[in-house]
Each structure stands twice: as structure tokens, then as C-alpha cells.
Amino acid sequence: MLMVGLTGGIGAGKSAVARRLARNGAVIIDADVLAREVVAPGTDGLAEVVAAFGPGVLTAGGELDRPALGARVFGDDDARRTLEKILHPRIRARTAELAAAAPGEAVVVNDVPLLVETGLAPSYHLVIVVEADRAQRIRRLIETRGMTAEQAEARIAAQAGDADRRRAADVLLVNDGSLDELNERVDRLFKTRLKPYEENLRLRVSARPDRRLHIAEPDPTWPDQAGRLIARIRHALPGRPAVSHIGSTAVPGLPAKDIIDLMLAVRTLDEADALADRLGGAGFPRRPGEWVDNARGLPGQTWPKRLHGGTDPGRTVNLHVRVTGSPGWRFALLMRDHLRTVPEARDGYAEAKVRWSAEHQDRYAYADAKEPWFDEEARAADDWAEATGWCPSD
Structure with a gap:
């Protein structure tokens, strides 16, 4: 109920x-x-x-x-x-x-x-x-x-x-x-x-997101919305797990699809699977068939994860469940922190979003168009992390 x-x-x-x-x-x-x-x-x-x-x-x-x-x-x-x-x-x-x-x-x-x-x-x-x-x-x-x-x-x-x-x-x-x-x-x-x-x-099904693409202006309430969702996830799971706000809505001043991306850190994917029922009861059911980050590994590699959605039709959510220390976990935190800290990187991404959204009206085609940018961002973010001594934390 x-x-x-x-x-x-x-x-x-x-x-x-x-x-x-x-x-x-x-x-x-x-x-x-x-x-x-x-x-x-x-x-x-x-x-x-x-x-x-x-x-x-x-x-x-x-x-x-x-x-x-x-x-x-x-x-x-x-x-x-x-x-x-x-x-x-x-x-x-x-x-x-x-x-x-x-x-x-x-x-x-x-x-x-x-x-x-x-x-x-x-x-x-x-x-x-x-x-x-x-x-x-x-x-x-x-x-x-x-x-x-x-x-x-x-x-x-x-x-x-x-x-x-x-x-x-x-x-x-x-x-x-x-x-x-x-x-x-x-x-x-x-x-x-x-x-x-x-x-x-x-x-135990996710609310269906609109397939049509819309890039929204930065919303100052996105962090508060994410905070409420994070509090619910922590309330539903034992041990106050690490849950982070990631993605474009986690970067102040960055236009984004109005989707809150969150990341739950686990020790193993078996642990992720064991938590699936609790997450479903809290309103974050698992999405079948979406198990990996398909980009940014070496050729032929994938980065395993579990992906959950949200049952609330008024708030689209992606909950990525990744193993602490894994490449996908690190990249999500690194990209967010790099864009938060380096205005030039954030502004360049914002300009690219405008261009991609003009060229692609479908969310999935838009996502595919972003992949070359992500490859370049990964290199720039790694250079920044090495220069600043950044370590993943939240």
C-alpha cells in the first residue's frame, strides 16, 4: 500500500x-x-x-x-x-x-x-x-x-x-x-x-518516463528532491548505506533532463540483489534487463551494476547500484565533482546539451550522441583528479 x-x-x-x-x-x-x-x-x-x-x-x-x-x-x-x-x-x-x-x-x-x-x-x-x-x-x-x-x-x-x-x-x-x-x-x-x-x-514497476527529450533549466530544488529520496532509501535499508546524488541534476547551474540520478554503494552485486526487495517496497523497484554501464570501459569491457527506477509518476528517478571502488562508481562521483568544481567544464557540457537536444528529439538518440563527450570528459576529469589529489567521497 x-x-x-x-x-x-x-x-x-x-x-x-x-x-x-x-x-x-x-x-x-x-x-x-x-x-x-x-x-x-x-x-x-x-x-x-x-x-x-x-x-x-x-x-x-x-x-x-x-x-x-x-x-x-x-x-x-x-x-x-x-x-x-x-x-x-x-x-x-x-x-x-x-x-x-x-x-x-x-x-x-x-x-x-x-x-x-x-x-x-x-x-x-x-x-x-x-x-x-x-x-x-x-x-x-x-x-x-x-x-x-x-x-x-x-x-x-x-x-x-x-x-x-x-x-x-x-x-x-x-x-x-x-x-x-x-x-x-x-x-x-x-x-x-x-x-x-x-x-x-x-x-513493483517503475513509472514510465517520457521518451521525448526535454532539457530543463537548472532547478535549485533538485538537491532537496534528491535529499528526500536519499533519506527514504536510507530509512528502508539497514546500516545507513552510502547514497549519493549524481548526474547533471547534482551540478548547480547545469541544465538537465528532469530526472534525479542517485547511486547506492554496495560491497558486492550479491548484496545489491539481496536489497532489491526492500528497495522495491520503498518505491524503487529494479528495472529488468539493465545491468551494466555500457560505455567508458576498455573495448569489450562492461561495468556491472543494478538499475532501479521510481514508482512515483510525479518524480522520475534512476537509482544506480554499484560496488564501492568499481570503475562505474568512481566515474560517477568524479564526473559530478569535476563539473561542480570546474566552471569551464560545466559550461562546455551545457552548451553541448543545447546542441545535442536540437539534433535529437529522442532520449536514447540523445544519450548515444553524448558518448564521445563523455570519453573526453573522462580524460579531463582524470587529469583534474591527479592534479588536485581528488578522492571519491560523499
Whole structure:
């Protein structure tokens, strides 16, 4: 099943998005609901909260007095951490139970207000962030929750900032218009991305890239996108493996096909094969039949590797799995670092990309046209590495 994290600052409209996703058929797991459930009267969660904070956090009827508890922990980091140690393991366990009970073809959406603050983003296949203008959020909190402007400002300030949430977002829904406009965007997202993503994930097939060639202008968000993908891969695999952002999107200022290339380093190709199932479950299934780097070896040589793709139709990914120290592993890191460090090499490559893309409208013909340049770049990069003492690292 597809696991989606949904978050947003208080007053941004996250609950409205959750309701619309449910209308589309998603299974919603609301962390706020679970946070109440695990401290309901008679639970060991409530007993532990009372032991930590005293009977003053109970109502006369024996229920948790949430405003009283909120007043105790708001602005007190130690008290907040104590409460989180009580609540979070119980919420995670209940979340896992509900997810396991969902249908196998479900899109499961975890509505988590503090997803970014708690570092949970890598545990989801995709993260949706709902964002709204600060003034609108304050107005909504005053109108719908009875807060004063000062209280609303304080609650907003206590959460992650917009910039932090954007870095975690695979999908950013800006909710500054009408509810109908928001619902339309959610419907389109579910139909064109979430459902195809779920099907690809279930069948363990990569999203099909567009065969047509398009060279995009440099995108400053490519490194953040790569960082999110790398975090997911590391979360899915044991031992925090070395995963690198490589290829043209890893070189600032370089035009590129809008494809994120990553490289997972392994000790052996047998290890690569043993990790294939975990990678498939994380959204990076193996592509059958693509096993070698066909260029840049000596005549008659190939550089073995494993190649995986991505199941997300909204983000094309190539995951190259190579043995640490192998020629292909070294070349990928060397070319990236050479182009990052030597502007003349980067600019020459950019100019050549424009020429090749004008001559070839097909991605595969374009790739073939680049081979002579790669041979020359390999020699120049090796000379640079020897002159500078470069060694592969990431």
C-alpha cells in the first residue's frame, strides 16, 4: 500500500485536504485522533501522563484536561519531550495497527501535524504539505478556534517554519483560495499521482518516463528532491548505506533532463540483489534487463551494476547500484565533482546539451550522441583528479 504523510502548519487547511482525500477513497489515519485515543480514561497512557504531570491535568470527570496539559508543556521543552515520550510510541503502534488493517490497494494518508518536527518524513512514500499565508492562518484560528491574535501567533511560532516544511514536501498545496479550488487540486492529485503511484508500488514497476527529450533549466530544488529520496532509501535499508546524488541534476547551474540520478554503494552485486526487495517496497523497484554501464570501459569491457527506477509518476528517478571502488562508481562521483568544481567544464557540457537536444528529439538518440563527450570528459576529469589529489567521497 502507498503510505502518504500529510502535514501543514496550524490553520493552513490540512484537515480540509484530509477530508477531500477521504472522499476520493484514501484511508485517513489522524494523529490527533490517536493522540486522544491513547490517553482516554482507563488507558495506561493516561495513567503515565498523570504520573508525570500530576492530577491537575485531569478534569473532574477523570478525563485528560487538554488545555491544562497544554499550558504545562507549551514553551517548556523538557515537559514537551516528556509528553512526547509517553504519546509518540503509543501513537506509532496504533498507526501501524490501522495501516496493517487497510486494504492492500489502499492509499493510506497519515495526518500528522508535527511530521516535520518529529523527523518522520523519510518513513512515507510521499509527503504532502498544506501551506497558507500567515495572515490567513491567523484569521482562521481566530474565527474557527476562538483564539486571540496573540495566541494564534504563538501557536504558529511554536511549529516548524514554512521553509522547513517546503523542504520536506514532495507535494505543496497552497491553500490561499477558495475551498472549491483546494478540492479541485486534491482531486487532481489523487487521480493523476497518488492512485498511479499506489498501483506502480503494488506491482513493483517503475513509472514510465517520457521518451521525448526535454532539457530543463537548472532547478535549485533538485538537491532537496534528491535529499528526500536519499533519506527514504536510507530509512528502508539497514546500516545507513552510502547514497549519493549524481548526474547533471547534482551540478548547480547545469541544465538537465528532469530526472534525479542517485547511486547506492554496495560491497558486492550479491548484496545489491539481496536489497532489491526492500528497495522495491520503498518505491524503487529494479528495472529488468539493465545491468551494466555500457560505455567508458576498455573495448569489450562492461561495468556491472543494478538499475532501479521510481514508482512515483510525479518524480522520475534512476537509482544506480554499484560496488564501492568499481570503475562505474568512481566515474560517477568524479564526473559530478569535476563539473561542480570546474566552471569551464560545466559550461562546455551545457552548451553541448543545447546542441545535442536540437539534433535529437529522442532520449536514447540523445544519450548515444553524448558518448564521445563523455570519453573526453573522462580524460579531463582524470587529469583534474591527479592534479588536485581528488578522492571519491560523499
